[in-house]
Amino acid sequence: xxxxxxxxxxxxxxxxxxxxxxxxxxxxxxxxxxxxxxxxxxxxxxxxxxxxxxxxxxxxxxxxxxxxxxxxxxxxxxxxxxxxxxxxxxxxxxxxxxxxxxxxxxxxxxxxxxxxxxxxxxxxxxxxxxxxxxxxxxxxxxxxxxxxxxxxxxxxxxxxxxxxxxxxxxxxxxxxxxxxxxxxxxxxxxxxxxxxxxxxxxxxxxxxxxxxxxxxxxxxxxxx
Amino acid sequence: xxxxxxxxxxxxxxxxxxxxxxxxxxxxxxxxxxxxxxxxxxxxxxxxxxxxxxxxxxxxxxxxxxxxxxxxxxxxxxxxxxxxxxxxxxxxxxxxxxxxxxxxxxxxxxxxxxxxxxxxxxxxxxxxxxxxxxxxxxxxxxxxxxxxxxxxxxxxxxxxxxxxxxxxxxxxxxxxxxxxxxxxxxxxxxxxxxxxxxxxxxxx
Numbered sequence: 001x002x003x004x005x006x007x008x009x010x011x012x013x014x015x016x017x018x019x020x021x022x023x024x025x026x027x028x029x030x031x032x033x034x035x036x037x038x039x040x041x042x043x044x045x046x047x048x049x050x051x052x053x054x055x056x057x058x059x060x061x062x063x064x065x066x067x068x069x070x071x072x073x074x075x076x077x078x079x080x081x082x083x084x085x086x087x088x089x090x091x092x093x094x095x096x097x098x099x100x101x102x103x104x105x106x107x108x109x110x111x112x113x114x115x116x117x118x119x120x121x122x123x124x125x126x127x128x129x130x131x132x133x134x135x136x137x138x139x140x141x142x143x144x145x146x147x148x149x150x151x152x153x154x155x156x157x158x159x160x161x162x163x164x165x166x167x168x169x170x171x172x173x174x175x176x177x178x179x180x181x182x183x184x185x186x187x188x189x190x191x192x193x194x195x196x197x198x199x200x201x202x203x204x205x206x207x208x209x210x211x212x213x214x215x216x217x218x219x220x221x222x223x224x
Numbered sequence: 225x226x227x228x229x230x231x232x233x234x235x236x237x238x239x240x241x242x243x244x245x246x247x248x249x250x251x252x253x254x255x256x257x258x259x260x261x262x263x264x265x266x267x268x269x270x271x272x273x274x275x276x277x278x279x280x281x282x283x284x285x286x287x288x289x290x291x292x293x294x295x296x297x298x299x300x301x302x303x304x305x306x307x308x309x310x311x312x313x314x315x316x317x318x319x320x321x322x323x324x325x326x327x328x329x330x331x332x333x334x335x336x337x338x339x340x341x342x343x344x345x346x347x348x349x350x351x352x353x354x355x356x357x358x359x360x361x362x363x364x365x366x367x368x369x370x371x372x373x374x375x376x377x378x379x380x381x382x383x384x385x386x387x388x389x390x391x392x393x394x395x396x397x398x399x400x401x402x403x404x405x406x407x408x409x410x411x412x413x414x415x416x417x418x419x420x421x422x423x424x425x426x427x428x
Contacts, residue, residue, distance in 0.1 A: 008400040011407075015378060017385055043404075046411040049419055050379045053357040058260035060274055062252050064285055066245040 003029075003036050010040050014047060108134060234294040241289060248288070252281055258381060259305050265376045266309045268365045276312050280305045302391045306373065313369065356419075363413045371406030374399055 009026040012018035018026065030037040105116045109132070134142075231250065239247035259280060264273040283304050291300055364372050377383045377391070388399045413419075 007404045008397060011400045011404050012385075015385075042411050043407045046407050046414060047379060049414055050360060050375070050410070052353060053265070053360045053380070054353060055257060055261045055380070056264060056270070058256050058274060058277060060256060060260070060277060062249075062256065062278060062281055064245055064248050064252065064281075066243075 003033060006033075006036055010036065010043065013040070014043055108139065233297045237288060237291070237294045237297060248285060251284075255301060256281075259301065261380060262302070262376055263305055263309055265361070265364060265380060266306075266373060267312060268361045272312055272316075276305070276308045280308050283308065296390075299387065299390045302377075306391065309373075359417065359419060363410055363417070363419070366413055367406055367409045371402045371409065374402040375406045375410070378403055 006026060006029050009018060009022050009029075012022065013026055030040060103116075107114045107116070233251065233254075236247040236251050240251070256277065260273055260277050263276045263280070264270055267273055267276065280301070284301055287304070291297065364375070367375075373392070374388060377388050378385075383391070385396055385399050389396050392399065
């Protein structure tokens with residue numbers, strides 16, 4: 001076997017990572033091969049020389065601090081009720097400010113509410129009033145009229161409902177009465193039929209008894 | 225897997241992933257020295273080593289959530305450090321210098337004047353370990369990069385052959401042969417410089 005094949009074994013032996021069988025093989029080879037034995041010694045010496053370089057301290061003082069990136073996950077992780085409440089209040093205040101700055105107005109016109117917003121100043125004195133401009137008093141009066149009309153409608157509706165119920169009850173009474181009359185007639189007819197049947201049967205029985213009595217009398221007369 | 229009492233690397237990673245940044249700082253505190261020395265021996269320059277170490281941890285901080293097998297942390301962090309070293313090495317080779325490189329070069333030149341090793345003759349007399357370390361630094365820079373990294377991992381970090389195989393992602397036999405030829409190359413440099421002398425080896 002060539003010495004090249006023992007290179008890896010020499011390295012394995014140098015760092016104590018050699019298998020027992022390989023160790024035996026290498027020991028045998030080194031015994032008979034002075035070149036490889038010398039190589040082994042020089043590599044050991046080189047390794048020992050390298051070990052004279054001691055470790056150094058980096059003196060770097062590296063420290064990592066948490067990232068404060070605003071992500072959805074981080075936001076909900078740090079979510080608190082008061083934070084949310086303050087946020088909501090701030091948003092409302094900002095909205096009101098925007099509405100105030102934009103001269104927002106709401107008016108009632110032709111039965112509909114109208115919303116107007118403008119970033120230009122909206123002074124009543126400088127702008128002409130619309131033809132059917134309504135005041136607050138007009139609105140109050142309209143509200144009263146509306147209320148009276150609605151009340152009247154409700155009362156009329158109640159009256160109509162009462163009449164409708166009375167008519168309905170009367171019709172029901174009439175219907176029940178007619179049915180009762182017809183039922184009584186049926187019962188009366190039934191009674192009549194039953195009594196007629198009974199009378200017929202009584203007459204037949206009388207005739208049969210009379211015939212039987214005659215027959216018995218006849219038999220008695222015929223006896224010696 | 226390194227551990228400090230009950231706090232293993234895996235446990236620290238889990239804590240970091242659950243939002244405790246201090247757990248990562250513990251990992252930094254635990255790994256900065258070995259990684260710094262790994263990078264320093266690879267690049268041979270302490271200022272560049274500090275920059276690369278910092279970049280390594282920043283990359284690790286960003287990429288740690290993607291690490292699936294937490295038990296592979298040591299392999300993974302060495303791979304990051306190695307990639308950062310490669311990048312630094314490439315920028316150094318490409319000749320593109322930024323301001324910090326210029327400052328480093330100036331400092332390097334001053335040091336070269338003070339302790340330039342004559343390849344023909346070597347140091348007359350090495351006074352202390354720091355001086356020897358400087359020669360070893362220069363010697364490591366003289367061997368091929370792929371051999372140097374294997375020697376550093378094995379000699380100074382005591383990694384197993386299989387661990388080096390996992391970090392470098394090369395066959396096991398390649399790791400061993402690179403180590404063999406790397407040590408042989410270094411030995412030649414040492415002989416040339418007289419660093420293999422018995423008195424030097426055993427008196428220090």
